[in-house]
Amino acid sequence: MASSHETASASGTIQTNPLDLPEIRDLIAPFLGTRELASCSRVSRSWHASFQPHVWSELNLPLVNIDQLEDFRTSLQRNGHWVRRLRAAFMNYAQAMAHLQMALSSCRQLQQLRIIRRWDGVYEFGNTAVVFDPQYWQDLTALISQNPELKVIGFNLCCRVEFPATFWRAIANVPQIQTLSIHGAVINGQETEVVDAFLDACLAVESLHLDYTLFKEPIRSERWANCKRFPRLAILNFFGRTLLDMDFFAKCLAAPGLKRVRWSTEHSDKYLPSTMASQVSQHIVNARLGSLTGLELWDGMPFTDEDICAVLDSFTSPLIELSVSESGFGEMSLASLLRQPSLQNTTQNMLGQGESSTTLDVRYGQRAPHCTKLQIIDLTDCPDVTDEMAELIRESCPHLKTLFLK
Numbered sequence: 105m106a107s108s109h110e111t112a113s114a115s116g117t118i119q120t121n122p123l124d125l126p127e128i129r130d131l132i133a134p135f136l137g138t139r140e141l142a143s144c145s146r147v148s149r150s151w152h153a154s155f156q157p158h159v160w161s162e163l164n165l166p167l168v169n170i171d172q173l174e175d176f177r178t179s180l181q182r183n184g185h186w187v188r189r190l191r192a193a194f195m196n197y198a199q200a201m202a203h204l205q206m207a208l209s210s211c212r213q214l215q216q217l218r219i220i221r222r223w224d225g226v227y228e229f230g231n232t233a234v235v236f237d238p239q240y241w242q243d244l245t246a247l248i249s250q251n252p253e254l255k256v257i258g259f260n261l262c263c264r265v266e267f268p269a270t271f272w273r274a275i276a277n278v279p280q281i282q283t284l285s286i287h288g289a290v291i292n293g294q295e296t297e298v299v300d301a302f303l304d305a306c307l308a309v310e311s312l313h314l315d316y317t318l319f320k321e322p323i324r325s326e327r328w329a330n331c332k333r334f335p336r337l338a339i340l341n342f343f344g345r346t347l348l349d350m351d352f353f354a355k356c357l358a359a360p361g362l363k364r365v366r367w368s369t370e371h372s373d374k375y376l377p378s379t380m381a382s383q384v385s386q387h388i389v390n391a392r393l394g395s396l397t398g399l400e401l402w403d404g405m406p407f408t409d410e411d412i413c414a415v416l417d418s419f420t421s422p423l424i425e426l427s428v429s430e431s432g433f434g435e436m437s438l439a440s441l442l443r444q445p446s447l448q449n450t451t452q453n454m455l456g457q458g459e460s461s462t463t464l465d466v467r468y469g470q471r472a473p474h475c476t477k478l479q480i481i482d483l484t485d486c487p488d489v490t491d492e493m494a495e496l497i498r499e500s501c502p503h504l505k506t507l508f509l510k
Contacts, residue, residue, distance in 0.1 A: 160186035184210025261288035272301035293323030403430035427482035
């Protein structure tokens with residue numbers, strides 16, 4: 105007799121429902137929400153085997169009611185081996201500790217770990233750093249160490265926290281780590297062990313995101329002075345405010361395989377001196393980036409037409425993506441974007457700074473214009489961009505897919 109999922113055809117052959125095939129269920133599962141996955145996992149044993157791993161693949165511990173933690177702990181012990189992406193939070197202190205202790209006992213095949221921004225900490229008098237019980241850091245370090253398949257580690261806080269050396273060292277020792285995203289770290293320069301472990305963690309990753317980070321002066325580590333480049337780094341998302349921040353930014357820009365640079369912050373409420381824009385652009389120019397394909401300069405800083413022009417001129421290969429919204433992007437930047445000496449010369453003559461066409465030809469050399477590769481350009485709310493300039497960009501960029509103007 106045919107099963108409930110099978111039907112007999114007129115010829116007597118049995119036709120199987122496509123959903124009886126595990127391969128089909130595996131294709132469907134990623135598109136279902138948590139409730140749908142849970143319902144599907146209760147249909148039958150075979151469906152349970154297909155859908156249960158997806159039910160538990162992503163675990164958001166902050167959504168678990170504190171009154172249900174003990175009951176949830178039992179379920180996690182049975183299913184923790186399915187968890188690949190884990191989010192834990194600083195909510196109240198006891199709950200934060202409970203999150204890590206539950207994960208420690210059950211999760212050993214994580215690929216992503218994210219700690220998000222809610223907590224109750226103890227504030228040191230006269231210091232913005234938050235101090236946590238050492239046991240918290242021990243548990244967090246142990247969780248990282250017991251998950252060798254981790255590829256992404258993120259720490260997003262609202263306030264600056266002094267991270268211990270053991271935390272950075274645990275990250276550096278993860279064999280498959282690719283992305284490190286830290287918001288709110290304090291690097292105590294007087295503790296050489298902390299600085300060296302931090303550098304080791306940064307050296308291990310391909311994608312580095314540092315925002316709202318504070319390097320405490322003075323930095324006494326010899327490795328800081330001798331660290332010239334990060335050989336694995338391909339993607340850099342950075343924002344800083346001090347000379348030490350800019351020093352570290354310059355070290356990151358020296359990475360030989362750097363593909364994407366994003367100067368941006370999620371903490372736009374902080375005071376930003378206008379002189380920083382020229383410092384940032386000068387560091388990028390000095391790096392002479394030869395493999396960069398994407399650049400984003402945060403619209404909260406007043407990058408001038410001259411800044412953007414110099415940056416675009418410094419790249420030895422064409423960009424694929426450029427984002428300079430709310431900047432001073434104008435005719436000088438456009439000339440550098442298209443690498444058209446005549447247009448650049450005309451623009452600079454208007455400003456009384458004209459160069460000879462011979463000088464400009466030497467300056468551009470045989471470099472391919474950015475327009476030959478550009479696919480995405482964001483010039484949102486750039487006041488000096490005219491309709492004629494926008495049309496010239498569209499005509500000159502054969503691969504352009506998106507041009508943001510307003």
